Each structure stands twice: as C-alpha cells, then as structure tokens.
Amino acid sequence: MDLENLKDRNIGEQKYRMLDLEPTPTTGWGKFKRVLRRSVKLELLVGLKVTIREMFKALFMGEMHTVKYPFEKLPISPRYRAIHEMKRLLESGHYRCIGCGLCEKICISDCIRMDTRYDENQRKEVSEYTINFGRCIFCGYCAEVCPELAIVHGGRYETASEQRASFSLFEDMLTPIDKLKEQKEYPGFGAVSPNADENIKPTPLAY
Amino acid sequence: METIAFYIFAILITGLFLVTVMSKNILYSMSALAAGMVLISGLFFILGADFLGAVQLVVYSGAVMALYAFGMMFFDATRNVKEKNSSGTLVFLLSGLSAVVLVAIFAAPSIGANIKPLVTGAKGLDNPHVIGEVLFTKYLIPFEVAAVMLLVAMIAGIILASKKMDKSLSEVYIDTLPEEELKEQK
Amino acid sequence: MDGYIIGTVIKAILILAVISALAGFGTYIERKVLAFVQRRLGPMHVGPFGLLQILADGIKLFTKEDFIPSGANRIVFMIAPAITAATAFIALAAVPLLPEFEIFGVTIKPIVSDLNIGLLFVIAMMGVGLYGPLLAGMAQENKWGIIGSARTAIQFLSYEVVTGLSLLAPIMMVGSLSLIDFNEYQAGGIGNWIVWTQPLAFILFLISGFAETNRTPFDLLENEAEVISGYATEYSGMRWGMFFIGEYANMITIGFLAALIFLGGFNPLGFIPGGIAIILKVSFFFFLMLWVRSAWPHIRPDQLMWLCWKVLMPLAVINILVTGIVMMV
Numbered sequence: 001m002d003l004e005n006l007k008d009r010n011i012g013e014q015k016y017r018m019l020d021l022e023p024t025p026t027t028g029w030g031k032f033k034r035v036l037r038r039s040v041k042l043e044l045l046v047g048l049k050v051t052i053r054e055m056f057k058a059l060f061m062g063e064m065h066t067v068k069y070p071f072e073k074l075p076i077s078p079r080y081r082a083i084h085e086m087k088r089l090l091e092s093g094h095y096r097c098i099g100c101g102l103c104e105k106i107c108i109s110d111c112i113r114m115d116t117r118y119d120e121n122q123r124k125e126v127s128e129y130t131i132n133f134g135r136c137i138f139c140g141y142c143a144e145v146c147p148e149l150a151i152v153h154g155g156r157y158e159t160a161s162e163q164r165a166s167f168s169l170f171e172d173m174l175t176p177i178d179k180l181k182e183q184k185e186y187p188g189f190g191a192v193s194p195n196a197d198e199n200i201k202p203t204p205l206a207y
Numbered sequence: 208m209e210t211i212a213f214y215i216f217a218i219l220i221t222g223l224f225l226v227t228v229m230s231k232n233i234l235y236s237m238s239a240l241a242a243g244m245v246l247i248s249g250l251f252f253i254l255g256a257d258f259l260g261a262v263q264l265v266v267y268s269g270a271v272m273a274l275y276a277f278g279m280m281f282f283d284a285t286r287n288v289k290e291k292n293s294s295g296t297l298v299f300l301l302s303g304l305s306a307v308v309l310v311a312i313f314a315a316p317s318i319g320a321n322i323k324p325l326v327t328g329a330k331g332l333d334n335p336h337v338i339g340e341v342l343f344t345k346y347l348i349p350f351e352v353a354a355v356m357l358l359v360a361m362i363a364g365i366i367l368a369s370k371k372m373d374k375s376l377s378e379v380y381i382d383t384l385p386e387e388e389l390k391e392q393k
Numbered sequence: 394m395d396g397y398i399i400g401t402v403i404k405a406i407l408i409l410a411v412i413s414a415l416a417g418f419g420t421y422i423e424r425k426v427l428a429f430v431q432r433r434l435g436p437m438h439v440g441p442f443g444l445l446q447i448l449a450d451g452i453k454l455f456t457k458e459d460f461i462p463s464g465a466n467r468i469v470f471m472i473a474p475a476i477t478a479a480t481a482f483i484a485l486a487a488v489p490l491l492p493e494f495e496i497f498g499v500t501i502k503p504i505v506s507d508l509n510i511g512l513l514f515v516i517a518m519m520g521v522g523l524y525g526p527l528l529a530g531m532a533q534e535n536k537w538g539i540i541g542s543a544r545t546a547i548q549f550l551s552y553e554v555v556t557g558l559s560l561l562a563p564i565m566m567v568g569s570l571s572l573i574d575f576n577e578y579q580a581g582g583i584g585n586w587i588v589w590t591q592p593l594a595f596i597l598f599l600i601s602g603f604a605e606t607n608r609t610p611f612d613l614l615e616n617e618a619e620v621i622s623g624y625a626t627e628y629s630g631m632r633w634g635m636f637f638i639g640e641y642a643n644m645i646t647i648g649f650l651a652a653l654i655f656l657g658g659f660n661p662l663g664f665i666p667g668g669i670a671i672i673l674k675v676s677f678f679f680f681l682m683l684w685v686r687s688a689w690p691h692i693r694p695d696q697l698m699w700l701c702w703k704v705l706m707p708l709a710v711i712n713i714l715v716t717g718i719v720m721m722v
Contacts, residue, residue, distance in 0.1 A: 035704070047689055048688045048689075051687045052430075054431070054432055055432075058430075058433075063432060065431075065432040066432075066434040068434075068437075234532060235466075238469055238472075241524060245521060257508055257509060257510045258510050258513070261510050261513040265553075265557075268520050268521045268524070269520070272523070272524075272527065272550065275527055275542070276543070276546040276547075278531075279539060279543055334510065335509070335570055
C-alpha cells in the first residue's frame with residue numbers, strides 16, 4: 001500500500017459482490033445431484049489453484065507480505081505522533097523555541113516542564129526543557145499550540161530505552177546542528193496545511 | 208533361532224494375556240490384549256504364514272479398536288474397575304476346567320503325533336496364492352457361507368442402528384416425552 | 394546368514410536415521426511451504442534460510458521438561474508415543490525405498506525385508522500406529538484426550554475400509570502383494586503407470602492416505618480449534634515430539650506407497666534415473682499434503698464418517714467390480 005492510500009484511509013477496494021448461492025437441496029436425490037455436480041466440476045481444486053497462485057506470486061513476483069521489521073520499516077503517516085522533535089531555524093541554526101510556555105500550559109498530562117531566562121541580548125532563552133515520556137500521552141496539543149512550529153511530533157516510534165531520561169532532554173530532541181540541512185518541515189499536527197493560501201480569505205480592509 | 212523367537216513370543220503372549228485377565232484397570236487389560244494380538248501375528252510370521260500374520264494384524268487391530276470404543280463409553284480409563292465377584296472358588300474352578308479342556312483338545316493330536324497339513328500348496332506358489340487357491344476350490348462353500356453370514360450380520364446391524372438415524376438425539380428424546388410436558392416446555 | 398543379519402541391521406539403522414532426520418526436515422519444509430502460500434517468509438534467522446531451526450527445535454524438544462500428569466495412567470501414557478513412532482518405522486521395513494544398486498561390488502536391495510505380502514504389512518502396521526493416539530488420549534485424565542481418542546477410533550474404523558478396498562483393484566491387476574512386483578509391473582514407462590488404468594483407486598487411496606496420516610482435511614485427532622490438542626493435550630517435550638516424528642514418517646510412507654503403487658515406483662523416467670525419480674515423486678506427495686493443508690478446511694467427524702462410508706466405500710466397491718469384469722472379459 002502506498003502512502004496516498006494510507007493517508008486517505010482508503011484501505012481495501014470495497015468491491016463487494018453477492019454470491020449467487022443456490023438453495024440447499026432438501027431431498028436425498030437433490031443432495032446426491034449436488035455432490036455429483038461438485039465432484040465432477042472439481043470445485044475442490046479451485047482452492048488448491050488459489051493457494052499455489054499466491055505461492056508463485058510470493059516467490060517469483062516479489063509480492064511477499066512480510067516486512068522484516070527491524071531491517072525494513074513501513075512508511076508511517078505524516079500525521080503520526082511519536083517522540084517529539086525540536087526544530088531549528090534554517091537560516092541561523094538557532095532553535096526556534098521562543099520560550100513562550102504555551103506547550104507547558106496546554107499539556108493535559110502535565111508532562112512538559114520548561115524554564116526560561118533572559119540571555120545577554122535580552123532575548124528569552126530556554127534554560128531547561130524536559131518532557132516526561134512516562135506520562136506523555138502523545139495527544140499532540142503541544143505541537144498544535146506552538147506558534148513557531150518549534151515542537152513537533154517526529155517519526156521515532158521505537159521508544160524502548162534503558163533509562164527514563166532517554167529522548168526527553170532538550171538536546172536529545174533538538175535537531176543536531178550538523179544535520180540542519182536535512183531538517184524537514186513537519187507536515188502533520190499543527191503545521192500549516194499545503195493549501196493554506198487558498199483557504200485564507202483576504203481581510204476586508206474597508207472596516 | 209526360530210525356537211528362541213518362538214519361546215520369547217510365547218512367554219510374552221502368555222504374560223500379556225494374563226495381564227488382560229488379571230488387571231483391574233480397563234486400559235491395561237485392553238492394551239495387553241491388543242499387544243498380545245499383535246505378537247500372535249509374530250508367531251504366524253515365524254511359521255512362514257506371512258499372509259495370515261498380516262491379516263491377524265489388520266483384523267485384530269480393528270477389532271480391539273472397537274473394544275476400546277466400548278471401553279471408552281462404559282468406563283473411566285484412569286480408574287480401577289470394581290469387580291463384583293461373589294464366589295472366587297467357583298470362578299477359578301470353572302475357568303480352570305475350561306482351560307484344561309481346551310488345552311487337552313488342542314494338544315491331543317500333537318501328542319498323538321498324527322498332525323498333518325490338510326492342504327499342501329503347489330511348489331513355487333507363495334503364501335497368499337496358496338490360501339486363495341484353497342479357499343476358492345476346496346473350501347468354497349464354507350467360505351461363501353461365512354461371507355453370507357457376515358453380510359447378514361452387517362445388514363442386521365445397520366437396520367438396528369439406523370432407526371431414527373436422521374434425527375438428532377435431542378429430537379428423539381423430545382419424541383418420547385408425553386404431550387403435557389411438551390406443552391409446558393413450549 | 395551372518396552377512397544377511399548384519400546387512401539387515403545396517404539397513405534398519407540407516408532407515409531409522411535417515412527417515413527421522415527427514416521427519417525433522419519435514420517440519421521445516423511444512424513451515425516454509427505454508428509460509429510461502431500465505432506470502433510470508435517462514436523461519437529465516439537461525440542459520441542459512443532458517444535451516445538450523447530444525448536443530449533449535451530439536452534442542453528445545455529434548456531439553457524440555459517431560460512431565461507426566463498425576464491423574465494420568467503412567468505406563469500407558471509413557472508407552473503411547475513410542476507406539477506411534479515405532480510402527481511408523483516398522484511399516485517402512487517392507488517398502489522398497491530405492492532401486493537396487495551396487496556398492497563395493499555388493500548388490501544392495503534398499504528394502505529391509507522383502508515380504509511377499511509387503512503391501513498388506515505396511516497397511517496393517519500403519520493401522521496399528523493409530524493405537525498411539527488412542528492410548529495417549531485414554532491414558533490422560535482429560536476430556537480433550539478422551540475426545541481425541543474417540544475420534545481416533547472412528548477415523549480408524551472409517552478410513553481403513555477405504556484404504557483396503559481402494560488398493561484391492563491394483564492388487565487384482567498386478568496379482569501380487571509385493572511392492573517390488575508392483576514396481577516391475579509398471580516398468581514400461583509412463584504409459585504403464587497404474588494411475589492411468591485405476592484413476593479412481595488412486596484418488597480414493599490418496600484421500601484415505603490423508604486420513605491415515607491425520608493430515609488436514611481429516612486431522613480431527615488434534616484439531617486445535619475444536620479439541621485443544623486432542624490426544625496430545627497433556628504431552629510435552631520429546632514424548633510429544635515422537636508423535637510428530639511418527640506422523641511425518643507416516644507421510645513419507647504414504648508418499649512411497651502412492652509412488653510405488655500408482656506412479657511407476659523407482660523405474661527410470663526418461664533420462665531421470667530411478668532413484669531420483671522416486672524421490673521426486675515422494676517429494677511431490679509430501680508437497681501435496683502441505684498444499685492441501687494450506688487450501689482446505691477441516692471437516693467434522695460426522696462428515697468424515699459420511700464421506701468414508703457413504704461415498705468412498707461404494708465407489709471403491711464399484712471400482713473393484715468394474716476392474717474384475719474388465720479383467721474377466
């Protein structure tokens with residue numbers, strides 16, 4: 001299944017069709033005729049044909065269903081809400097977070113904790129930012145409320161770790177500075193929709 | 208070589224059939240019976256009667272399997288059966304006497320040393336062929352009579368069992384109930 | 394005489410070793426084939442292509458605790474798996490596995506005992522083999538076990554008739570019960586195979602062969618969906634493993650029987666030498682059993698009895714009758 005179908009929730013083809021089943025015979029002669037007809041038409045072999053066809057498809061036409069999970073991964077939906085990521089500004093490389101504290105306020109499981117202070121330029125600087133992933137329910141409110149698209153949900157869903165503190169420090173979530181060029185804008189929760197321009201009506205300035 | 212094999216088989220068969228008679232556990236006695244029947248076919252194989260040996264295997268494994276089915280229905284196989292035995296001496300005397308009579312009947316000709324095979328197969332024919340030839344020439348009428356008897360027994364069995372065969376047991380049960388009870392149930 | 398005894402012992406040990414190894418390999422093949430049919434990969438990670446999975450399973454089975462439940466009948470419980478495994482191998486004693494070949498100047502017949510009633514012996518021994526499940530089920534103090542053994546009894550009584558009657562027509566044509574005679578009867582190439590003259594008997598034999606080996610359309614004895622594991626509910630470890638070695642050995646035996654009786658046995662097939670031809674045929678039957686397992690659902694016990702007594706047995710009798718008339722005319 002490709003990504004388009006997954007996003008559209010359009011799973012399966014929904015081409016259902018009623019089987020034209022004949023009524024079950026009640027008399028002995030009718031039953032006998034049915035057995036005879038089914039044996040001569042070799043209805044049993046249809047099942048065998050289907051299974052061997054699937055086997056050939058799997059072996060020689062590369063239609064194996066199995067995903068060797070730790071080695072291969074399926075694409076996940078862009079709206080998937082996994083471990084959070086903190087984004088950087090592409091131009092300066094500085095983190096986007098402005099320390100407004102909206103995510104801390106809106107968090108319904110009360111798992112985000114941030115501290116800010118003024119730096120030497122009298123700008124707000126995040127001095128401490130942690131998410132308690134033992135408590136986070138991945139509701140996505142923090143990403144939705146963030147005015148700068150600084151905190152978003154990433155795609156890292158393998159969240160087993162040895163320590164409680166894994167993933168959850170600001171530095172862990174922040175895009176590494178050398179990977180800045182690979183930073184992708186998050187299209188999911190809280191992002192501006194691709195057709196945002198069309199949806200916006202011009203403000204009636206005549207007021 | 209064959210003598211050793213014969214004695215081993217003989218001891219095992221006797222022991223197994225003793226278990227069959229003596230054991231109070233239905234499972235032990237039936238298993239011993241089945242094993243004894245299988246070992247008897249070993250005796251046939253020693254005597255060179257391969258066909259009879261294989262037939263012994265086929266027939267008795269099926270027959271004892273039917274016995275197992277009855278045992279399964281009537282007894283709890285993991286418990287001992289309580290035997291009702293009013294007079295031990297009487298049972299001992301009767302069974303002992305009949306055993307002695309049987310042994311005497313079968314041992315008499317071999318002691319008298321006038322035991323001869325009734326039919327000797329032609330040279331160069333193997334075991335099944337000889338049996339087939341004898342059955343369909345000399346013993347044709349007894350063979351056919353036995354076949355007809357089995358057929359009669361089979362038909363009788365089917366007729367006895369086939370009453371109300373198309374109905375499920377609960378329906379048969381409802382048919383036997385008096386009318387008032389049926390009304391109450393409805 | 395001494396040479397004969399030593400040779401027989403060597404053959405017996407070889408068959409025991411090779412067939413039980415093949416039975417282990419059979420579990421691997423079964424898992425692979427079923428996986429491919431369902432477009433999965435099957436065992437992959439232990440060894441190349443998951444081949445060492447057999448070894449891993451073996452280690453697991455051998456080292457697992459082998460317990461006997463307190464309510465069970467100890468002796469019978471312990472004997473039952475041995476019956477299944479032993480009879481499966483004894484049945485192979487009368488089956489010629491390969492054509493004669495020479496090694497170190499000695500001609501070797503790859504058959505342990507060339508009985509002149511080989512076919513009957515094999516069928517009888519495989520029939521006795523069903524005592525294993527029967528006793529196993531009855532030795533347990535467990536309702537599933539009892540149901541499993543009751544199903545064993547009805548299955549045995551149903552299919553055994555069909556097996557015997559379906560084989561009777563080929564036996565009439567060949568005029569012998571020895572499997573080597575069957576092989577020689579079909580020596581003239583594909584056109585001489587008995588399957589062309591006895592197609593009905595071949596199908597009947599295959600169906601009853603499936604019942605004999607408890608393969609899927611008829612695996613009532615240990616149908617997980619209905620009776621937990623039937624007769625094997627309380628078994629664990631190697632005792633459980635012995636049931637399955639017996640089952641796979643039986644599958645191989647049925648494959649050999651079908652190949653020898655109906656498909657020309659170990660006669661050379663065109664450019665393929667006889668030994669390889671029969672191995673190919675047996676592999677095909679083994680694959681067929683797995684294939685059928687992947688395609689068809691179970692049937693109920695009453696459907697099995699209906700099939701065997703009301704459909705297959707009359708067909709087999711008609712087949713014998715027609716064969717007899719054709720042979721007389």
